[in-house]
Amino acid sequence: MNDASYITPELRARRDEWTREVVRFSDVRLLVPALVGWALLAMTLTWSTGPRWAVTGAVTLALVVAAFVGRGRSRGHGLLVVLGVALLVQVGGNGQHALRAIGDLDTLTAARAVVTLDVTVTSDPVQLAARGSGDPVVMARAKAHRVMGRGRESPAYAPISLRGDGRLLDLRWHDSVRVRGRLAPPQPGYPELAVVRVTEAEVVARAGALARVAEHLRAGLRTAVDPTPADARGLLPGLVIGDTSRTPPDLTEAMQATGMTHLTAVSGSNIAVVGGMVLGLCVLVGVPRRWRPPVVALAILGFVVLARPEPSVVRAAAMGLIGLIGMSRSQRSAGLPVLSGAIVVVLVIDPWMSRSFGFALSALATLGLLLFTRPWGDAIARHLPARLSFMGPAIAIPVAAQAMCAPLIVLLQGSVSIVGVVANLVAAPLVAPATIAGVAAALVSVVADAPAQLVGWIGAVPTLGIARTARVMADVPGGTMPWPDGAFGAVLLTVITLLLLLTGRWLGAMVVLKPLAALLVVALTVAMTMPTRVVTWPPEGWRIAFCDVGQGDAAVIRTGVGRALVVDTGPEPGPVDGCLDSLGVHTVEAVVLTHFHADHVEGLPGVLSGRQVGQVLVSPIGEPDHQVREVAAWTGADGIPVSALAAGDRLTFGDVTAEVWAPVRRIAAGSVPNNASVVLAVHVGEVDALLLGDIERESAHDLLLRMRRDAEMSTAATQFDVVKTPHHGSANLDADLMEAVRAPVAVISVGKDNDYGHPTAAHLAMLQRNGYAAYRTDQRGHIALVERDGHLTIVTSK
Secondary structure (H helix, E strand, O other): OHHHHHHHHHHHHHHHHHHHHOOOOOHHHHHHHHHHHHHHHHHHHOHHHHHHHHHHHHHHHHHHHHHHHHHOOOOHHHHHHHHHHHHHHHHHHHHHHHHHHOOHHHHHHOOOEEEEEEEEOOOOEEEEEOOOOOOOOOEEEEEEEEEEEEEEEEEEEEEEEEEEOOOOOOOOOOOEEEEEEEEEEOOOOOOOOOEEEEEEEEEEOOOHHHHHHHHHHHHHHHHOOOOOOHHHHHHHHHHHHOOOOOOOOHHHHHHHHOOOOHHHHOOOOHHHHHHHHHHHHHHOOOOOOHHHHHHHHHHHHHHHHHOOHHHHHHHHHHHHHHHHHHHHHOOOOHHHHHHHHHHHHHHHOOOHHOOOOHHHHHHHHHHHHHHHHHHHHHHHHHHOOHHHHHHHHHHHHHHHHHHHHHHHHHHHOOEOOHHHHHHHHHHHHHHHHHHHHHHHHHHOOOOOHHHHEEEOOOOOOHHHHHHHHHHHHHOOOEEEEEEOOOHHHHHHHHHHHHHHHHHHHHHHHHHHHHHHHHHHHHHHHHHHHOHHHHHHHHOOOOOEOOOOOOOOOOOEEEOOEEEEEEEEEOOOHHHHHHHHHHHHHOOOEEEEEEOOHHHOOHHHHHHHHEEOOOOOOOOOOOOHHHHHHHHHHHHHOOOEEEEEEOOOOEEEEEOOOEEEOOOOOOOOOOOOOOOOOEEEEEEEEEEEEEEEEOOOOOHHHHHHHHHHOOHHHHHHHOOOOOOEEEHHHHOOOOOHHHHHHHEEEEEEEOOOOOOOOOHHHHHHHHHOOOOOOOEEEHHHOOOEEEEOOOOEEEOOOO
């Protein structure tokens, strides 16, 4: 008789409890040395040589003392391991610095010399936003091997950043290239030793066969999704290979707002999906158990090649493999030790990962998966119907990842996504089929495009579901809760998360036993913590609103009920359209385009869409030509008259008057279009505002001199309530002009995490020195000046 027949349900339940895996303290204890070494390395990595070696010496001395004092005592072993790991990663960091110091690259960088470099390209070129002249700016990462400059030639062993024009788009990953350009130091804390402003680039040798195969597969995936809708065409390559170059900007913003951006980068979840798929196929076709691990590892290696073996992808592969170990019941106990060892190995190989938010998020998400996925999944499954019990782990995975990563995400965006967990729960079942279909489409593309496009459409279905989830959740009122940024905000959220984890069962029991009381507590908490502006935007009595349109400008001046004067339109139609909708604007008296750069005019179709627009007023300097033609085409299609403004013109709409203070003449120095920006002195109700467009130092100084000569302008300059600071917080400004104006409030219209470093530290310091209260759209969202009972207040949408 089978022994199993003697196992009653009660015994089976008790056996499951006996055999249920638990996380032992010894497993968790292994994390401590890795985390201590990580923290110490992150703190000291950017220090100068002397202090770094002093710390290394101190750790070495402490290790020797601990080893001597603790001889023969088992209690001291933990401290020895902590000090040993700390010493190991510190030596690794010092070794990397010593390697970078070989040759003349660091001294030539400090001298900003013009050099010739032999490099290997280590990333695909990325086209950034156009700068002043409208020309594209392309960035790529590379590894320098040899540098020639100022009559000397020497070896180099350091990562660098290449920046140049569109010619860099011809480079491919792992090409050997000889570049010429001027060196510049990178921003503090960046892993690159230098930034090269490339003037010449010559491909010495194309990448090898493996890289060419990978590029062919990547191109095949892009071709396979070409016939699909825009969201799928942009998002599916992001899910599979981390290529977000075609993702619609408004979809990117929606995914940021809902905490779903991790899906658009190659992460441990991608690796886990691919590994799980291959493992399932192995089981299906009967591959012997001992052969399954190498087959899965080989498949993951192939995926890494497809997605590019950049540091972030290699990191994701390591964390994905650990995640697979952790999700396996038979190997779960090995997950934490393996994670600890992987952290140490990664930090020794690449010490700069210690300061990488991506690495920290991957490690935290993997830790959450190891600690919580199985117990939380089992707990959730016990409360689900038997047929749906398999959903337990699927629900637990995004919840565990969100709980572990939320405190770090606060440092990046200064807010907490309330809908993030729900959005990720809805999207989680769609990620695996989309990823699998994307990989299949890339492989099928080797044979023929038509079947690959069919597979691409299959992958587009779940991908569109993910995109729809992001868009819907991003529009939920109060879906993102403002939160203190910086270390304080991260620590506060960590404490709250720990309290919730420790009291979760008790809170759950209270909800079941006293649902009405729980509902009242939740309602009271929401009422106390939710900003009233979430449900009352736009604020009553608003006079001027500065729209959050990303890296660009858009100001709305109220001229009546549902009517407004719009100054600039931002870089895209969607954000300004949404801002005007939120303000209830259906009639635009006029649109003033201060100058013709993309970040001020490309949103014009969004203003024109569904609204009555009276006229468009523009800068008298029609540069750059292609954007002048775009504006003419958009306005011509709707029959909207266009005319140029000049200094001295006065505009009147309802109770709004606006005087044009600039431009007076064409200034050839600096950026001609920026210095040709229309400067408006606006009066509406009791609010006086100065909108400075993108004027640079030359035009600003010219304006200052005219203010000194013109008594009326000089008097008006002392009465402004708000100044829209020039050029998104650029350092290229005239501080004397800002000192002469010195309004109580400065608004900086700037995009979050932009590529220009705006607003600059110098700009912010200048505002603080002159007593401005600075409000930034990247931090505050839409910013409105509100007049109530003769008093002016600032109300923001975040």
